[in-house]
Structures are given as C-alpha cells and as structure tokens.
Amino acid sequence: MMEKDTRQNGELILAQSGPATLLSPMDSMAELNRLLREQLAQDDASPTPSSVVVTGPSQTTVSVSDCATEVVTSMLLANDDKKVQIQLQQLFEKLLVIYQQADISIADRKRQYIAAHGLVMAPDQCVTTQTDTHRVQAFIRGIDAALTKLDREQPEGSLRLLYPACGPFAPLLLPLLTYYRVNERFGRQRLQVTLIDMQPGAVASLQTLVQELQIESFIESILCMDGCDYYSERPFDLLVVEAMQHGFSREGHLPLVQHLVSQLSPHGLMIPARVLITAQLAVGQYEFIERWRNRSANELPLSVERIELGEILSLTKESVSQLQTLNLGIDSSLVTCNQVTIPIIAADLGPQLLLVCTQVFTFGLDKVDEYQSGITHPLPDSQVCINFTPSDPKAGDLLLESGDQIKFYYRLNGLPGFLATKGNA
Known part of the structure; x- marks a missing residue:
C-alpha cells in the first residue's frame, strides 16, 4: 500500500541550491507564460550580454583569431582544463565585443519564443554557451576527429558539414574553423559548411x-530558417546538432535529427554520435543539496545513493530511423521510448525523485558526462510519485509503486521532453 507522505519539492530544491541553475518541470502553458513574462521584463532587467561592457587586457593585446586558435590548440592537446576555461573566457569576451558592435537590433537580440519544434532562445541568451568548457571541448574534439576520419576515407571532392540551430556564435565550430585556417588544414573548397539558425539576430552575428x-572560404551558406524545413540537393558528410537542455528537453534536437539525418551521405557521420538518456531514482535532498555541500560525498560516483531504472532512449544515426511516432492529432506527436521497472525500494530510503539523466558522446572517446555541462544536469520529474501519495496533489500526478512499469514517450511538439506513464506489466 502507498503511504501518505509529503512530496519532495524538487522545484524548490533546484531553484535555491545545487551546482547550477536548473529549471523545474512545467507544462507547456506555464512555460510559455514564464517566457512571456521574461520578454515583458527584459527592457528593465539587469544587464544582458548586449549591454555588458568588457574591459581588461584581453581586449587590446590578442586578436580574436589568435584567441580562437590558442584555445582550440589547448583543447586538442586536452592536457589542461583550467587553461582551456581561461582561454574560452578570453575568446568569449572578444566575440561579445564584436556581437555588441554588430548591426543587430535590440528586438532581434532579445526575441525568444516557442516554435513548432521547441524553444527558440534569444541570441542574447545563447552567447554564453561559448564558455561551457566541457561541452565546447568535447564537441570541437569530436568534430575534428570526425573530419579527420572523413578526410582520410574520402580524399576526393568537398566535405560538406551542416550545423543547424547554431546560435549567434556557432560555438562548437567557428573556433575550429579559425584553427584550420591558421594551420592551413583543409584547403580552399575542401571543407564547406552550412550554418542555419531561425533567429535573424543570430544570422547577422x-x-x-x-x-x-576570416573563415569565409569554409562557408557555403548561412541560412535564416528552421532546420526542420531545410532540404539540400546534395548530401552532407557531417551533421552537427546540439539543440537540447538538461533532461534532453525544451529544444528541438530530436526533430532536427529526425529530419536531417536522411540528408547524410552513406558514409556520413553525426555529432553527437550518441545521446544516451536514462531514468534513475534519487533522494532529492541528497542529490541536489547534501552532495554539493559535502565534498567527500561529491567525490563519490553518481551511482551512490541512486537507483538506476534503465535506458529511456539512445539516439544515434542508426537508431533515429527506427523510432516509432504516435500522431495524436494536428501538431501533437509522441515518440515511443523504452519501458523500465521500479524495483522494490526499502522504506527507510524515503521518497524517491525520478531523474531523467543525459550523457552526450560526441565522437570517439570524447563525451559530456552528467553535471559537466548545463545540457547534462539531471532533470527531475516531480509529478511522478513512487510509493507515496502527495499531500499537495496536482493535476497530472502519476502515482506508482514498487513493481510498476514506467513507459516513456517523447513529446516532439511545443516544448519537447519525456512523458512518463504507467506501463503494462
């Protein structure tokens, strides 16, 4: 029997504590309201990147090309994370000055909305991705390794790279292209890149x-459009997509991959090569507060104090074509994902919080593990109540017990994300 208990307040925990700012699960209307409130308040809010003044010696002594080349050199050597972090910050400051001085209207810098396939973030909110050390390094190293492989195996013609939803800085690629120019890798016309973003401000940037x-020779085109509407007359050799937030939520990564992977050549590669999403249980107080207060606890493997339920979804170039989609009506589609079993949970462990956990494997051995980046922080689903009945029940609560099955679906429309339901035994 279920016991009466108080819901673990995942939202409050995440808003007040933890290693980074995380957003709590919301329904689409609540999230839309939040975005509208943000847009109404933006003119009076604290300074955004477009109004920040960057000062210091990094502005005047080293060129932006030199900064990009130096940080990529450090990344490819992969021997000093602290150095990479400092160099990425210096590069960000250079890029930010250029962005601030570009002819981009305030409206185009701040525009943020929910499109057919997910959240489209304002350019002002995207620029700081350049400082996400583990994410940027894993992708740049992965892209370099993939291009090296393609260059070796396909010695003739051009190598075509597609990077949709790239944002105003295209942070996972532009520094690498600068490094290639300076080091004379990939001669003129050998590597041709198409950049796509829906935001006019991002395209102008x-x-x-x-x-x-000075990387014009690498650029085939820069397009202002939804990547889900893009079709190419010629196949691409490398598809680079990173349009997700923690818990593989909110942005249109999966719809983009579903649409674009068919435009790869037979030998084509996709980065990330694999996105692995698992379901796990944890005590919210320990996961998001105690672990980060207690250094010795933080050094323990994440598996400690967690209960792993299993894989929800593994997204690869091969698996994406095998996904089954349920169409529930106009503009309402779900991807069928895996089902997991809730094991017997000892009563003294307390109420368990369902976590959607993400690992991003870019290429080869390079990956972004949990908590290394904003995109790999675990996302709690506080509406799933296991072995307890909440004292403050809400519409949409899912009451489950040990031994029950959890069947997962993935929303493709509005705000993408996982939907947990009670599965069949």
Whole structure:
C-alpha cells in the first residue's frame, strides 16, 4: 500500500541550491507564460550580454583569431582544463565585443519564443554557451576527429558539414574553423559548411563573425530558417546538432535529427554520435543539496545513493530511423521510448525523485558526462510519485509503486521532453 507522505519539492530544491541553475518541470502553458513574462521584463532587467561592457587586457593585446586558435590548440592537446576555461573566457569576451558592435537590433537580440519544434532562445541568451568548457571541448574534439576520419576515407571532392540551430556564435565550430585556417588544414573548397539558425539576430552575428575570423572560404551558406524545413540537393558528410537542455528537453534536437539525418551521405557521420538518456531514482535532498555541500560525498560516483531504472532512449544515426511516432492529432506527436521497472525500494530510503539523466558522446572517446555541462544536469520529474501519495496533489500526478512499469514517450511538439506513464506489466 502507498503511504501518505509529503512530496519532495524538487522545484524548490533546484531553484535555491545545487551546482547550477536548473529549471523545474512545467507544462507547456506555464512555460510559455514564464517566457512571456521574461520578454515583458527584459527592457528593465539587469544587464544582458548586449549591454555588458568588457574591459581588461584581453581586449587590446590578442586578436580574436589568435584567441580562437590558442584555445582550440589547448583543447586538442586536452592536457589542461583550467587553461582551456581561461582561454574560452578570453575568446568569449572578444566575440561579445564584436556581437555588441554588430548591426543587430535590440528586438532581434532579445526575441525568444516557442516554435513548432521547441524553444527558440534569444541570441542574447545563447552567447554564453561559448564558455561551457566541457561541452565546447568535447564537441570541437569530436568534430575534428570526425573530419579527420572523413578526410582520410574520402580524399576526393568537398566535405560538406551542416550545423543547424547554431546560435549567434556557432560555438562548437567557428573556433575550429579559425584553427584550420591558421594551420592551413583543409584547403580552399575542401571543407564547406552550412550554418542555419531561425533567429535573424543570430544570422547577422554569424555573418559578422565569419568575416572577423576570416573563415569565409569554409562557408557555403548561412541560412535564416528552421532546420526542420531545410532540404539540400546534395548530401552532407557531417551533421552537427546540439539543440537540447538538461533532461534532453525544451529544444528541438530530436526533430532536427529526425529530419536531417536522411540528408547524410552513406558514409556520413553525426555529432553527437550518441545521446544516451536514462531514468534513475534519487533522494532529492541528497542529490541536489547534501552532495554539493559535502565534498567527500561529491567525490563519490553518481551511482551512490541512486537507483538506476534503465535506458529511456539512445539516439544515434542508426537508431533515429527506427523510432516509432504516435500522431495524436494536428501538431501533437509522441515518440515511443523504452519501458523500465521500479524495483522494490526499502522504506527507510524515503521518497524517491525520478531523474531523467543525459550523457552526450560526441565522437570517439570524447563525451559530456552528467553535471559537466548545463545540457547534462539531471532533470527531475516531480509529478511522478513512487510509493507515496502527495499531500499537495496536482493535476497530472502519476502515482506508482514498487513493481510498476514506467513507459516513456517523447513529446516532439511545443516544448519537447519525456512523458512518463504507467506501463503494462
């Protein structure tokens, strides 16, 4: 029998404590309201990147091309994370000055909305991705390794790379292209890149940065459109997509991959090569507060004090074509994911919080593990109540017990994300 207990308040925990700022699970209307409130308040809010003034010696002594080349050199050597972090910050400051001075309207910098396939973030909110050390390094190393492999195996013609939803800085690629130019890797026309973003402000920024970094010879086109609407007459050799937030939520990564992977050549590669999402149980107080207060606890493997339920979804170039989609009506589609079993949980462990956990494997051995980046922080689903009945029940609560099955689906429309349901025994 279920015991009466108080819900673990995952939202409050995440808003007040933990290693980074995480967003709590919301329904689409609540999230839309939050975005609208943000947009209404933006003009009076604290300074955004477009109004920050960057000062210091990094502005005047080293060029933006030199900064990009130095940080990529350090990344490819992969021997000093602290050095990479400092160099990425210096590169960000250079890029930010260029972005601030570009001819981009305030409206185009701040525009943020929910499109058919997910959240489209304002350019002002995207620029700081450049400082996400583990994410940027894993992708740049992965892209370099993939291009090296393609260059070796396909010695003739051009290698075509597609990078949709790339944002105003295209942070996972532009520094690498600058490094290639300076080091004379990939001669003229050998590597051809198509950049796509829905935001006019992002496209204007990209056009400016490509000129500043002197990498025009690598750019086939820069397009302002939804990547889910893009079709190419010629296949691509490498698809680079990173459009997700923690818990593989909110942005349109999966719809983009579903649409674009068919435009890869037979030998084509996708980065990340694999996105692995698992379901796990944890005590919220320990996972998001005690673990980070207690250094010795933080050094323990994440598996300690967690109960792993299993894989929800593994997204690869091969698996994406095998996904089954349920169409529930106009603009309402779900991808069928895996089912997991809740084991017998000792009563003294207390109420368990369902976590959606993500690992991103870019290429080869390079990956982004849990908590290394904003995109790999675990996302709690506080509406799933296991072995307890909440004292403050809410619409949409899912009451489950040990031994029950959890069947997962993935929403493709509005705000993408996982939907947990009671599965069949």
